[in-house]
Amino acid sequence: xxxxxxxxxxxxxxxxxxxxxxxxxxxxxxxxxxxxxxxxxxxxxxxxxxxxxxxxxxxxxxxxxxxxxxxxxxxxxxxxxxxxxxxxxxxxxxxxxxxxxxxxxxxxxxxxxxxxxxxxxxxxxxxxxxxxxxxxxxxxxxxxxxxxxxxxxxxxxxxxxxxxxxxxxxxxxxxxxxxxxxxxxxxxxxxxxxxxxxxxxxxxxxxxxxxxxxxxxxxxxxxxxxxxxxxxxxxxxxxxxxxxxxxxxxxxxxxxxxxxxxxxxxxxxxx
Amino acid sequence: xxxxxxxxxxxxxxxxxxxxxxxxxxxxxxxxxxxxxxxxxxxxxxxxxxxxxxxxxxxxxxxxxxxxxxxxxxxxxxxxxxxxxxxxxxxxxxxxxxxxxxxxxxxxxxxxxxxxxxxxxxxxxxxxxxxxxxxxxxxxxxxxxxxxxxxxxxxxxxxxxxxxxxxxxxxxxxxxxxxxxxxxxxxxxxxxxxxxxxxxxxxxxxxxxxxxxxxxxxxxxxxxxxxxxxxxxxxxxxxxxxxxxxxxxxxxxxxxxxxxxxxxxxx
Numbered sequence: 001x002x003x004x005x006x007x008x009x010x011x012x013x014x015x016x017x018x019x020x021x022x023x024x025x026x027x028x029x030x031x032x033x034x035x036x037x038x039x040x041x042x043x044x045x046x047x048x049x050x051x052x053x054x055x056x057x058x059x060x061x062x063x064x065x066x067x068x069x070x071x072x073x074x075x076x077x078x079x080x081x082x083x084x085x086x087x088x089x090x091x092x093x094x095x096x097x098x099x100x101x102x103x104x105x106x107x108x109x110x111x112x113x114x115x116x117x118x119x120x121x122x123x124x125x126x127x128x129x130x131x132x133x134x135x136x137x138x139x140x141x142x143x144x145x146x147x148x149x150x151x152x153x154x155x156x157x158x159x160x161x162x163x164x165x166x167x168x169x170x171x172x173x174x175x176x177x178x179x180x181x182x183x184x185x186x187x188x189x190x191x192x193x194x195x196x197x198x199x200x201x202x203x204x205x206x207x208x209x210x211x212x213x214x215x216x217x218x219x220x221x222x223x224x225x226x227x228x229x230x231x232x233x234x235x236x237x238x239x240x241x242x243x244x245x246x247x248x249x250x251x252x253x254x255x256x257x258x259x260x261x262x263x264x265x266x267x268x269x270x271x
Numbered sequence: 272x273x274x275x276x277x278x279x280x281x282x283x284x285x286x287x288x289x290x291x292x293x294x295x296x297x298x299x300x301x302x303x304x305x306x307x308x309x310x311x312x313x314x315x316x317x318x319x320x321x322x323x324x325x326x327x328x329x330x331x332x333x334x335x336x337x338x339x340x341x342x343x344x345x346x347x348x349x350x351x352x353x354x355x356x357x358x359x360x361x362x363x364x365x366x367x368x369x370x371x372x373x374x375x376x377x378x379x380x381x382x383x384x385x386x387x388x389x390x391x392x393x394x395x396x397x398x399x400x401x402x403x404x405x406x407x408x409x410x411x412x413x414x415x416x417x418x419x420x421x422x423x424x425x426x427x428x429x430x431x432x433x434x435x436x437x438x439x440x441x442x443x444x445x446x447x448x449x450x451x452x453x454x455x456x457x458x459x460x461x462x463x464x465x466x467x468x469x470x471x472x473x474x475x476x477x478x479x480x481x482x483x484x485x486x487x488x489x490x491x492x493x494x495x496x497x498x499x500x501x502x503x504x505x506x507x508x509x510x511x512x513x514x515x516x517x518x519x520x521x522x523x524x525x526x527x528x529x530x531x532x533x534x535x536x537x538x
Contacts, residue, residue, distance in 0.1 A: 109375065109377065109378055110375070110411075124375050124409055124410035124411050126370060126372075129371060130370045130371055130372050133369065133370055133371035134369055134370050137368070137369050160372065
């Protein structure tokens with residue numbers, strides 16, 4: 001009789017043969033996401049007089065393979081805010097489902113109450129600033145669990161005072177707001193262009209909707225020229241006090257690749 | 272002999288379909304001194320009578336701020352109210368931390384409702400022996416909620432709970448149509464008059480035994496909302512309000528046309 005505690009309740013070796021311990025656990029320790037797999041590239045957004053414009057292309061890459069070309073990376077929240085996702089697509093899908101649930105709960109809680117007071121949003125419901133705060137706590141908690149959601153997220157909409165709001169959260173829970181924001185490659189390529197037009201909130205408040213949309217379109221073109229993981233089909237969202245408009249089949253017009261011939265330093269040419 | 276066999280715990284129905292423990296808890300609320308709450312379009316007020324255990328002791332507090340925008344009035348077991356108020360404070364802070372906003376009053380009240388209901392459905396637990404009036408402001412404006420030990424919560428225009436609160440409720444019912452458009456001071460005076468209705472014969476409102484709590488959200492002409500945080504007034508701070516309702520004869524003579532009622536009362 002085997003009295004060792006680890007043998008308690010186990011079939012006896014002398015009767016059933018040695019126990020196959022490989023069934024007890026899979027090999028190795030529990031693992032969390034160590035790197036993103038299917039990814040979306042930059043998300044860019046800029047504030048203007050009456051709201052925020054956001055854009056992201058429709059591509060989900062599998063490494064350098066352009067794997068899915070019809071991915072919606074801009075999602076509306078309660079038809080008052082827009083969330084744009086860069087980074088891992090499966091984590092984006094998790095967040096999207098989570099936020100949908102949150103939005104439904106929020107809509108139920110406020111259904112019996114009267115219409116709201118601020119910023120076109122139905123009163124009391126989570127605005128973009130609230131959502132940004134929530135996402136920052138969510139992301140920071142997941143990073144502390146050493147199981148981060150591998151995304152950088154932009155949140156656009158309005159704050160409690162009814163002013164346009166644009167904030168960013170990344171996989172570490174780093175959160176901040178700015179007149180213009182870009183994630184990923186966009187932070188290098190698009191952000192300087194947007195800063196030329198909206199360095200401060202005062203500058204952004206002077207922009208019209210048409211101007212803001214044009215700036216974003218120009219940035220998307222630059223990104224497509226220079227970012228090898230991007231696509232010429234993209235989504236464009238405009239958040240105003242009247243609600244959220246997302247168009248998901250925008251195309252880059254008037255591309256000019258003439259500059260490409262003059263690009264030197266990589267590719268097949270030898271100087 | 273006639274011992275009630277169905278009131279030993281809160282999970283056993285009597286043959287009549289009653290749960291006595293829950294009913295006893297509701298009785299405990301009626302032992303507490305009266306509290307009145309009223310909400311208008313702009314303000315929510317709570318007023319309460321404080322009791323002192325004996326002449327030489329201080330008065331037991333009845334109104335408690337929970338968060339910037341919410342306060343409660345309690346009737347029943349103070350120690351149970353303490354548990355609920357601590358819970359509510361935690362929830363308010365938690366909500367502020369995760370969402371960066373004040374918790375909507377309804378959400379908060381539904382939380383204590385669910386918490387209290389669980390106690391009525393588990394063997395070995397007991398219902399809270401306290402009723403609350405929760406007053407607060409949020410993006411939807413001012414609110415007043417009633418909370419019962421059964422877990423029932425309900426939004427009210429005006430309500431009173433506690434000892435002899437039926438008298439106060441009668442006053443409130445009579446004047447309910449006026450409350451929506453009352454300003455801050457009028458609303459407080461209505462509350463104090465309702466309180467006076469439920470006082471026993473030889474007692475009256477004094478600066479020592481009266482508490483007033485107010486929260487408000489007043490919409491300015493430019494559409495912006497000015498929020499008045501929940502604040503409790505005690506002692507000399509309520510003197511002027513008590514004074515302003517002092518001449519009223521019972522029956523709320525000054526509240527509209529009370530000309531006949533004032534005459535009938537011999538005081």
